[in-house]
Amino acid sequence: MAVVLVLVVVLQKKWFSAFTISSPFRLAVIGSGPAGFYTAYRVLKDHQNTLIDMYEALPVPFGLVRYGVAPDHPEVKNVQNRFEEVAQDSRYTFIGNVKYGEDLTLKDLKSQYDAIVFSYGAGQEKSLGVRNENEPIKNICSARAFVGWYNGLPQYRDLELDLTCTDTAVVIGQGNVALDVGRILLTSVVELSKTDITEYALEALRKSQIRNVIIVGRRGPLQVSFTAKELREMMNLPNTKFHTDSELVKNELFTNVDIISKDRPLKRLMQILEKGMSNSIGYKSWTLKFLRSPDEFIAHGNNDPFRAKYVRAVNFHINRLEGPLEKRVAVPTGKMEELETGLVLKSVGYRSIPLEGLPFDEDKGIVPNYKGKILDSDSNEQPGLYVAGWLKRGPQGVIATTMYDAFETAEVIVSDIRQNKPMISKDTINTAKQGSKAIIPILHQRGIRTISYEDWKKIEEKENEAGKAKHKPREKFARVEDVMHVLDT
Ligand SMILES: Cc1cc2nc3c(=O)[nH]c(=O)nc-3n(C[C@H](O)[C@H](O)[C@H](O)COP(=O)(O)OP(=O)(O)OC[C@H]3O[C@@H](n4cnc5c(N)ncnc54)[C@H](O)[C@@H]3O)c2cc1C
Ligand SMILES: NC(=O)c1ccc[n+]([C@@H]2O[C@H](COP(=O)([O-])OP(=O)(O)OC[C@H]3O[C@@H](n4cnc5c(N)ncnc54)[C@H](OP(=O)(O)O)[C@@H]3O)[C@@H](O)[C@H]2O)c1
The missing domain is CATH 3.40.50.720 (NAD(P)-binding Rossmann-like Domain)
Incomplete structure (x- = not known):
């Protein structure tokens, strides 16, 4: 009896350990x-x-x-x-x-x-905490929303932006997302039509009157957070001249020459920036504006029947820089500058x-x-x-x-x-x-x-088919209902 019991316990243990090992x-x-x-x-x-x-x-x-x-x-x-x-x-x-x-x-x-x-x-996007940021002023949105809109993110499928009412866009922030949105606004629709940009965004960009993009940073040229490849792409945009505060750039390069020479990515970036300053031909333009922090968004008044409630300008603090190079902070000088614009994209990071x-x-x-x-x-x-x-x-x-x-x-x-x-x-x-x-x-x-993933592959196939008809890699379904519809048919 005892032998049988021992055997049962041993077997149970073995079975249990086999179960736990294979689980x-x-x-x-x-x-x-x-x-x-x-x-x-x-x-x-x-x-x-x-x-x-x-x-x-x-x-x-x-x-x-x-x-x-x-x-x-x-x-x-x-x-x-x-x-x-x-x-x-x-x-x-x-x-x-x-x-x-x-x-x-x-x-x-x-x-x-x-x-x-x-x-x-x-x-989500970071907010700026500036005056009128939460007022319902038209043609102000986050770069996150704008990117989501042109890329077919369902949340932003119906984003209301009017690209026909102005020739100038202001982008706040100087990271790679800021350059992405600036580049999309200035790239020819012929080029964009070969990509997987959504058709409704392409249509809006086709009608766009935007010719000038001003990308504004609160600190200086050495503190930008975009990278060399993306800056080079901006400098190479056809028919697009480049503006910046050349004196400030030259001065920053001159005073920090030792530090820049030891930092290869920064050195490369500054070389592209310096070279681009001679880029002055084109009917379109893009600008890097430094030392500006937004203070207030300003809308057209009700007396303008066409543009009432649309953004008219952004008021900026003019800053100076303080602290060691690696920890430079922007400090307001007390002076202000108003930039006229009909479209504002806030590109100060995600959250x-x-x-x-x-x-x-x-x-x-x-x-x-x-x-x-x-x-x-x-x-x-x-x-x-x-x-x-x-x-x-x-x-x-x-x-x-x-x-x-x-x-x-x-x-x-x-x-x-x-x-x-x-x-x-x-x-x-x-x-x-x-x-x-x-x-x-x-x-x-x-x-x-x-x-399921099989469902996704079916959706992808339909997107690729729809893209083929338009000579694009794919045409994304930007509404959840449209995605579901594909699965029902
Ligand atoms: C506009 C933009 C352009 C970029 N371009 C480049 C580039 O060209 N090259 C490059 O190398 N890097 C690029 N990056 C950076 C790159 O996209 C990020 O490093 C990377 O996507 C971060 O990955 P993640 O998985 O943490 O977040 P995400 O890519 O955001 O993935 C998070 C996922 O979680 C899902 N999710 C959210 N909430 C929930 C929830 N409650 N339940 C379930 N799922 C949820 C989201 O829908 C999403 O699918 C870009 C970033 C941005 C913002
Ligand atoms: N092609 C690519 O590889 C690619 C494309 C897109 C994105 N990305 C990556 O995705 C990440 C996110 O990019 P991102 O551009 O959203 O963020 P980011 O690189 O952090 O840039 C944010 C910009 O916003 C500014 N900013 C932040 N708060 C501000 C405020 N309150 N007022 C004014 N300016 C403010 C920052 O200035 P300060 O420096 O002064 O804070 C900085 O210039 C990055 O790592 C980026 O490289 C990569």
Whole structure:
């Protein structure tokens, strides 16, 4: 009898350990931009026994690769090929049209996953906090909205902008997004029509009267945050002359020559800037204006029947610079300058938002973390909760930066698994976690129509077909209803 009992216990133990060894590690990823995909790629590569479910608020994947990267930069979108490889892995599942925090809660996810990676990016824009910013003045919007509009982001499909009422646009901020929007406004529609820019944006740009784009920064030429390739593209725009405060640029280059010579990217940037200053032929123009901080947006008065409520000008503080070169700050001189314009694009950066159940550092605009492991308000590690991408380190950096950052998070996850660190504990019923198998029916019960990767491929095929007819790489469906319609036909 005793022998039989021992045998039963041994067998049970063996079965149990075999079960636990073969039981896969279930990871949920929230957001399907580069951070989500690169984290998934790395975890799948380094930990075979993993199943990943990626939840995306939009019906379609790829985040800013689809809705941010400029249409005239198609080569950047090649990263989608790597994401495609991840999606083809049998251990990966895409679940689109599911918004974490609205359709899905932390409690839902905790009940079905061992760990969760939050990589939902930076879904808002920074505000400037200047006078009249929140007044309903027409033709003022964020660069985020403008970029989303021309790239087919459903939220901005119906953005109201009139590009026919003015010949001058002011862009506030001097980052790469500012150059993207300036370049799109000045590029010929013949060139743009070969890209995947949306047809309605192309139509509006065809009628556009904008000939001059003024890109305004609060600090000086050495503090711009755009990069050499993007500046060169602006300098090479056909029929477009370049203006700037040449005296200021020359003076800054002269006084800081030693520092510039030791900083290769800065040196390259300044060479392009200096060379571009001789670029003075063209019926269009773009300008880099330095040392200006916006103070107020000014609208046309009601006495102008055609332009009432449209922006007429921006009033700027004129600044001087203070502090050591690496920490230069803009200080108002007390002088002001008004710039006449009929279109204002605010391009001062993006912002992440706090979502249900997650700690959030309002000052930094990130989920607090150590190398991607989420920390609570007392800096304690949260078992099984991770963060990657712009939500982890703020809205800074190109796709390559986001990739390395996502790899760091993935390495921490895999190392935590190997070290048997605590993950999300089982619920009280202690049933095996099922991942999306259990979550998708719950979402359907809540009336949410989930989109699979196969659905996306069908949508993509239709977009490519529609693009072919117009000699474009694709024509994006910019309304969620249109995407759903494709799946119903
Ligand atoms: C306008 C613009 C142009 C750029 N151009 C370039 C370029 O040319 N080259 C380059 O290298 N880099 C470029 N970048 C930078 C690059 O896009 C970022 O480094 C990268 O996209 C950040 O990745 P992410 O995954 O953190 O965020 P995102 O790409 O924003 O992905 C976040 C994803 O999460 C989803 N999401 C949001 N909320 C939820 C929710 N509640 N539930 C579920 N899902 C959610 C979003 O829909 C999105 O799909 C550009 C950035 C911008 C803003
Ligand atoms: N082609 C590409 O590779 C590409 C294209 C687009 C975007 N991106 C990347 O995406 C990231 C985000 O780009 P971004 O252009 O949105 O952000 P960014 O690089 O941070 O630039 C923001 C700009 O806004 C200014 N600014 C911020 N707050 C301001 C305020 N209150 N008043 C006036 N000016 C203010 C900043 O000036 P200060 O420096 O003075 O703060 C800076 O000039 C960057 O890393 C960028 O390189 C890459």
